[in-house]
Amino acid sequence: MAHTEKHSDWRRVLSPTGNTGDAVFRLLMLGAGLFVVSIVIAMVIALASDSMLSIRQFGFPFLTSRQWNPIKGEFGALPFIYGTIVSSLIALLISVPFSLGIAVFLVEQAPHYISRPVGFLVDLLAAIPSVVYGVWGIFVLAPFLRVYVEPPLAKWFGWLPLFQGPITGIGLLTGGIILAIMVTPIISAVVRDVLTAVPESQREAALALGATKWEMIRVVLVNGAPGIAGAVILGLGRALGETMAVTMVIGNRPEISASLFEPSYTIASAIANEFTEATQDLYLSALVELGLILFLVTFIVNGIARTLVWNVTRKTGGVGRAA
Amino acid sequence: MFSWIRSFQLVVSLAVLALLLVLGGCVSGGGGTDSGSIQLQGAGATFPNPLYQKWLSDYGKLHTNIKIDYQSIGSGGGIKQIQAQTVDFGASDTPMKDEDLKAAPAEILHIPTVLGAVVITYNLEGAPTLHFSAEVIADIFLGKIKKWNDPRIVADNAGAKLPAADITVVHRSDGSGTSAVFTDYLSKISGEWKEKVGTGTSPSWPVGIGGKGNEGVTGQVKNTPNTVGYVELAYAVQNKLPVAQVKNAGGAFVEPSVDSVTAAAAASANSVPDDLRVSITNAQGAQVYPISSFTYILIYKNQKDAKKGKALVDFLWWAIHDGESSAKELQYAPLPVEIVKRAEAKLNSINAGGTPLR
Numbered sequence: 001m002a003h004t005e006k007h008s009d010w011r012r013v014l015s016p017t018g019n020t021g022d023a024v025f026r027l028l029m030l031g032a033g034l035f036v037v038s039i040v041i042a043m044v045i046a047l048a049s050d051s052m053l054s055i056r057q058f059g060f061p062f063l064t065s066r067q068w069n070p071i072k073g074e075f076g077a078l079p080f081i082y083g084t085i086v087s088s089l090i091a092l093l094i095s096v097p098f099s100l101g102i103a104v105f106l107v108e109q110a111p112h113y114i115s116r117p118v119g120f121l122v123d124l125l126a127a128i129p130s131v132v133y134g135v136w137g138i139f140v141l142a143p144f145l146r147v148y149v150e151p152p153l154a155k156w157f158g159w160l161p162l163f164q165g166p167i168t169g170i171g172l173l174t175g176g177i178i179l180a181i182m183v184t185p186i187i188s189a190v191v192r193d194v195l196t197a198v199p200e201s202q203r204e205a206a207l208a209l210g211a212t213k214w215e216m217i218r219v220v221l222v223n224g225a226p227g228i229a230g231a232v233i234l235g236l237g238r239a240l241g242e243t244m245a246v247t248m249v250i251g252n253r254p255e256i257s258a259s260l261f262e263p264s265y266t267i268a269s270a271i272a273n274e275f276t277e278a279t280q281d282l283y284l285s286a287l288v289e290l291g292l293i294l295f296l297v298t299f300i301v302n303g304i305a306r307t308l309v310w311n312v313t314r315k316t317g318g319v320g321r322a323a
Numbered sequence: 324m325f326s327w328i329r330s331f332q333l334v335v336s337l338a339v340l341a342l343l344l345v346l347g348g349c350v351s352g353g354g355g356t357d358s359g360s361i362q363l364q365g366a367g368a369t370f371p372n373p374l375y376q377k378w379l380s381d382y383g384k385l386h387t388n389i390k391i392d393y394q395s396i397g398s399g400g401g402i403k404q405i406q407a408q409t410v411d412f413g414a415s416d417t418p419m420k421d422e423d424l425k426a427a428p429a430e431i432l433h434i435p436t437v438l439g440a441v442v443i444t445y446n447l448e449g450a451p452t453l454h455f456s457a458e459v460i461a462d463i464f465l466g467k468i469k470k471w472n473d474p475r476i477v478a479d480n481a482g483a484k485l486p487a488a489d490i491t492v493v494h495r496s497d498g499s500g501t502s503a504v505f506t507d508y509l510s511k512i513s514g515e516w517k518e519k520v521g522t523g524t525s526p527s528w529p530v531g532i533g534g535k536g537n538e539g540v541t542g543q544v545k546n547t548p549n550t551v552g553y554v555e556l557a558y559a560v561q562n563k564l565p566v567a568q569v570k571n572a573g574g575a576f577v578e579p580s581v582d583s584v585t586a587a588a589a590a591s592a593n594s595v596p597d598d599l600r601v602s603i604t605n606a607q608g609a610q611v612y613p614i615s616s617f618t619y620i621l622i623y624k625n626q627k628d629a630k631k632g633k634a635l636v637d638f639l640w641w642a643i644h645d646g647e648s649s650a651k652e653l654q655y656a657p658l659p660v661e662i663v664k665r666a667e668a669k670l671n672s673i674n675a676g677g678t679p680l681r
Contacts, residue, residue, distance in 0.1 A: 069527035070498075071520070138542040146547065168491050168547050170532045248542075252496030252533030263532040269496075273535060276397030277498025277524040279423065 044295065051289035053282055062289060068254040070274070075286035077293055079254040083172065083264035084297070087246060088239035090176025090260070095184040096232055100221075102184070103191035108217055119192065126185035134248030137178045142169035142249055145177070150261060161258035168251075173260040175250035179242055183235035190234060194227030195220060226310075233305040240298050243268040267294040359388050361634045366394040367401020367414030370439055370500050370555060371618045374653050375414070378646045382638055389634050398500045399524065405431060405621045411635055413621035416500025417507075417524075418600035430624040432669050433599045434639055435617040437647070438588050438656035440556040441505045442579045442614070443567040446544050447471065451483035456570040457605070457613070461513035463551060464492055465520075466530035471549060479570075486549065493543045493552035496533025498524040504616040505553050508604035556584065557654035571613040572605050583612035584656035592661035599665060615656070622673065629675035636673050636680045643667070 054062065058075060065076025102122060106115040146169030157163045198220045206216040221228070243266075251263020252273060267290050278284045365375075372395035379391050396404075398415040405413030406427045418433055443455060455463075459475050462468045468475060472485045495502045503524045510517040520526050534540040537558040544552045544564075556579050559566050568576040577583050590608035595601045605613045620639060626632025643666050647657040658666065673680050 070525045071523040071527065135542075138539070139546060142543075143546050166489060166491065168532060168550075170543060170547065247496065247535050248539060252535070253528070253531070265533075273497040273533075274525050275498075277399035277500075279399040279402055279524075 044292075047288055047292040047295060051285050051292050054285035054289040057282060058286075062286075063293070066254075066256060068270075070278070070280075070283050073280070073282055075283070077267070077290055079256050080265050080267045080270050080290060081293065081297070082256045083175075083250065083254075084240060084266040084268070084294070087172060087175045087179055087250065087264065087266055088236055090173065091179035091183055091239045092232060092236060094177065094180035095187055095235060098180075099184050099187035099191055099231070099235070100228070102188040103195055104217055104221070106188075107192055107195040108213075108220065122185050122188055124185075125181070126189065130182065130242060130245040131248075133178055133182055133245035137174065137245055137249040141178060142174050145169045145174055154261075162260050165257070165259035165261040167261060170249055170251045170263060171259075171261050172250060172257075172264040175246045175264065175266070176260070178245050178249055179239045182242060182245060183238050186238055187231045187235040190231035191224070191228050194224040194231065197227070198223045229305065229308060233302060236301060236305070237298060240301065241268055241294065242266075243272045247272055267291070267297075361389050361631055363389070363391040363411045363631060363635055363638070364394075364409075365391065365412040365414060365620070366396050366404045366410045367621070368398045368416045368500055368618055369395040370416050371414065371437060371655065373557070374437060374650060374655050377649055377653065378642055381646070381649065382641060385641075386634075389638070391638060397498065398503075399498060401621065405623075408623075411622075411631060414619065415621060416616065416618045417503045418602075418617075418619060419621065431621050432624050432673065433619045434622060434643070434666050434669055435599055435619055435658060435662055436639075436642060437650045437658065438584050438603075438615055438617055439504070440579050440584045440587075440612055440615045440656070441501055441508070441553050442556050442559045442564075443551065443553055443569065444541070444544055444559055444564040445551040445567065446546075446548055447483075447565075448486065448548070449484060450565045451480070452565065453483060453567040454479040454570070454576045455567045457508075457512035460569070461509050461516050463490060464494075464509065464529070464531070465513070465516060466492070479576075488549040491547060491550040492528070492531030493534055493540050493547075493550050494528050494531050495536070495540060495553075497535050497539075499536075500524065500616075500618070501537070501553070501555055502526060504604065505614060507602050507616070508614045511602075511605045556581075556656075560654045569613055571609075571611050572607050573609045573611065575609055577610065577612045579612045579614075581651050581654060581656045583610055584615045585659055587611040587613070587615040588617065588656070588662055589659035592659060592665075595662065595665065599662075599669065617662075624673055626673060626675045626680065629678065629680065632673065632675045633680045636670050640667075640670055640681065643670075 054075065058065070062075065062077055063081070064078055065074075066078050067074040067076045068079065106119050106122075110118065146167055150163075150167045150169065150173070153163045154167060202219060202223055203216055206219045211219065246266055247269040250266065250269060252265050252269060253263035254265045254270070255262070257264070271287050271291055274283075275287055278287055372393070375393045375395075379393055383390065393414070398417060401410075401413035401415050402419055402423055404410045406423065408428065416439070419431065424431060443453075443460065445453065447453075453476075455476075456479055459468060459479065462475070469489060470487060471490055472487045477485060503522065506516075506520065506522045506526050509520070510522045520529065532543065534543045534552070537554045540552045540554050541558065541562060541564065544550045554564070559579070566579055568578045570576050586608060587603050587606040590611050591601065591603040591606045599617075599619075601617070603615055603617065606615070622635065622639070626635070643658060643663050647663075650657045671679065671681050
């Protein structure tokens with residue numbers, strides 16, 4: 001006992017319960033938490049300081065300029081920002097309904113002997129390396145879209161500027177579709193967890209009131225809405241930062257065009273493509289500034305989405321804050 | 324009471340164990356460099372990487388005490404690293420610019436090792452062998468010739484069946500020495516190209532879609548009908564792609580091959596400047612393939628460490644003599660004799676504190 005009393009002062013500060021194991025554990029966990037935060041801060045500082053040259057040279061117009069010509073030393077980020085956001089939106093547009101469908105089917109409708117293996121396969125999609133998706137995109141998806149999808153789109157919806165232009169199978173649409181395939185397993189996995197977390201009593205209550213199965217599922221979906229929104233954000237985060245697969249099919253052309261058939265460019269692809277040969281300091285700095293912009297875009301999108309989720313959660317008291 | 328003491332002991336002993344492992348790792352890691360063996364680091368161009376790796380493996384077998392590592396991080400990275408002196412030698416597909424040389428702390432020499440070429444490949448039904456004049460290539464990549472059956476393409480390809488389809492241009496999306504050589508050629512033969520686009524590793528392409536790497540360009544050309552793109556010679560030969568014959572400055576259509584590329588270097592030998600930094604695109608001569616270039620190893624003239632410097636010079640000497648024989652089988656064009664002589668003189672001038680290393 002004398003042993004513990006001797007050191008009780010510092011120990012009490014660290015651990016009100018007077019238990020040294022607790023104190024050590026607390027310190028370790030605090031360190032781990034601070035470590036992660038400090039990495040994020042260090043990254044922002046490094047990105048900002050390395051992009052100073054470009055920020056000084058171009059200022060705010062860097063964000064609004066469409067010129068990207070390393071030979072002439074002209075750098076503008078707008079086509080990359082546009083390509084990043086539009087390809088991610090296409091991805092969400094396609095993958096969210098699919099993911100919801102998969103999750104509802106697996107949780108509410110499929111018998112166990114189907115839902116387990118199918119759920120496992122969907123999860124497996126998330127484990128495929130993105131470069132494999134890219135190769136598949138070049139050799140399978142792009143030719144398929146060129147032959148079977150883009151011509152009918154151009155024929156029936158060609159009056160929309162979205163579906164005009166050359167049909168090559170490479171471009172913004174293909175980039176968006178490959179992203180959709182990549183984010184679907186992430187979104188559906190989280191939505192599955194969310195739906196599973198909705199209390200069984202809700203379903204029983206709905207059914208007891210004479211609801212049909214569809215009406216019951218609607219109740220479940222409304223209950224899980226915040227969690228579903230969180231799942232969508234996770235998917236969006238992946239889509240915004242995805243590099244390799246998109247690079248291989250998006251066409252890598254820094255231009256803003258109304259057509260989804262035209263090639264485009266994302267921020268992550270630009271950095272991956274041009275970093276190795278960026279010899280001039282200004283060029284390198286402009287690429288780092290692109291990285292900073294991607295960081296901020298991701299940060300802002302996540303911030304907005306989390307606020308939305310938080311608002312909905314507060315109102316409905318729903319479940320599924322897993323994300 | 325004892326439980327926390329025991330857990331505390333456990334934590335401490337684990338920490339000590341981890342520390343020992345880390346220290347042990349350092350010691351054994353540092354133990355490799357004993358008195359006899361020499362380690363050299365190089366980094367740079369991706370284009371000659373397959374050949375350099377073969378050279379390093381072959382040379383390593385002959386000299387077991389010398390270990391040379393080469394990382395293919397791109398020409399830009401090679402230049403940056405040799406400037407920063409973080410590697411013993413750099414490598415680049417294009418010669419360093421004057422301002423890059425000035426930014427380096429000391430004089431850097433360019434040692435040419437082999438030659439490469441850029442070939443025009445395409446996807447047309449029936450895969451006819453096409454003939455392109457310089458002006459036609461420039462106007463296709465400028466987006467001025469839009470259809471495959473354009474009269475100017477037809478004029479040089481009387482027998483070939485050319486569709487009335489749009490031309491889809493495929494170019495490199497990643498910064499690349501291949502793009503630099505190709506745009507250097509286009510700038511020489513087209514005033515409009517020089518003014519509008521210029522020469523560089525990541526030019527702003529007037530038209531087309533970008534593929535990442537030689538494999539990305541090839542993949543998109545192979546999978547998309549009516550495309551045209553450019554890749555390295557070695558890549559095209561190994562993958563059996565259709566390649567165009569290009570009209571050279573002498574007016575002859577020449578098929579890209581190891582021999583026609585070496586011929587381009589031999590034809591330009593007299594005009595190679597003293598520092599060997601030269602572009603040999605659009606060279607004069609009848610058998611010359613016009614889109615050819617040297618690839619270089621970059622090395623400081625004054626080596627800080629005599630022993631490492633000697634090992635490096637010996638290796639390079641071996642490379643431009645014995646090494647050249649394995650170039651051809653990997654589809655790299657060996658240096659012509661005239662250039663080997665010039666490179667020898669450069670290697671002989673390398674010294675450590677005034678003492679020549681050869």
